[in-house]
Amino acid sequence: MTETLTLLGLESSCDDTAAAVVRHVPGGAAEILSSIVVGQTDLHADYGGVVPEIAARAHTEKLDHCIEAALQAADIGLSDLDAIAVTAGPGLIGGVLAGVMCAKGLAAGTGLPLIGVNHLAGHALTPRLTDNLAFPYLMLLVSGGHCQFLIAEGPDCFRRLGGTIDDAPGEAFDKTAKLLGLPQPGGPAVEAEAQGGDPGRFSFPRPLLDRAGCDMSFSGLKTALLRERDRLMTEGRGLHARDRADLCAGFEAAVADVLSQKSVRALEAYLATEPDNPAFAVAGGVAANLAIRSALETVSTEAGASFVAPPLALCTDNAAMIAWAGIERYRLDLFDDMSLSARPRWPLDRTSPALLGSGKKGAKA
């Protein structure tokens, strides 16, 4: 634990491509020397969501540029690094493959250790990068592709309390925007629209609230919204600005309600483990929504847990979290070798039902 570590992190499991350099002096705060994210936001606007980069080779090209830029911004060379950390899953197969291959090449060329990181662990460990949070803490990971409650017990130890059984909230925001003719990405667009709306006019479903546990469902919300929209269009001959604002407000309120009420349950389960310094952390793009964030903060405070929300740039996909997770694994002597493989599906909690089908060739894993 006495060694100062400087790691390069690579992340290409989703739509963005990223590289970052993070340094950690034991006992001190971690320092993000650089964090480069090449997104595709320009392409989103008139399309129903983020345009994905499917091709591995396109990610490979972008990764090269990202790494160069990250090293330059950190003002270091490859020889100043202690290891290469890379997202090995879960995610889009082409991107994950490109990242893993690139990291293997770098590790082989430099002789540096290789560390494969679970993308979700990267998000879940971010509160330690930003706020030096002590284990165990409760984590809500809520993004376009994920929604789950985890108790983070160690850098390699996560207990899943529950999650969405269908869509992730970020996906619901994107699809809501699409259904209402709002621009993509849907999160900010729906949030802005909701500000002028009446959240009480439409009562959207809050599925699974009556059921014990921390599982959630957001798919029915989208269907309910579609139904109201069609009804309004038939009755009112078009969707008026007031209707759209009210629909967005009602939708946002329903998501915030489900997340915060399930957070109450998750906090109960977490506090039952009697942590010394209870803390509730959120990560993921949906945590940027102010109504949702403040609802979560309220339930956290009421339960007596401190509330941690990393800055947005570290809440959404980035490579600094991968470099940091790599540092945590390095300190536990958890290294990988050239047999590291890309895993499109990779649940964080290994005590949950067996992982099947990964590494099979259907999706070229």
Added chain:
Amino acid sequence: MSADLATTVHLASPEDTAALAQALAPLLQPGDVILLAGQIGAGKTHFARAVIQARLSAAGWQEDVPSPTFTIIQTYHDGAAEICHADLYRLTDADEVFELGLADAFHDAICLVEWPDRLGHHAPGNALRLSFAPGNAADARILTIESSSARWDRVIDRLTAPAIEGR
């Protein structure tokens, strides 16, 4: 190749949709491709999830079946077959099915494909096509089942036996 059949089934509720999916699940084998068409909220993912969970639970397993919208493809294995659940909504070029490994999966996995229009001419000719449209009540759906392959004739008969509407 037999002539195209179009069979219509009324599904009164999401539970009806799941029941139909559960009836279809054990009849599937590697190389079968199910194309799931319909607008956002039509019930495509609901149907696919019910098929996958029925097959997994028949094998004694339980797993989350998340929406594949963001990862585009999720794969499962039930011991007897690989199951490939794809959501092509975000594809911009039909040739990307090769990058995703979908073209191979069409041959040796059970494939459930949402937004199949994105496949263009890569859509397998022997696929079963299920189209979900709104029904006369909020949760009801009208399902149109089509296929141009004899492979599906008996399957369709078995699926629609109790609820057949017209052919």
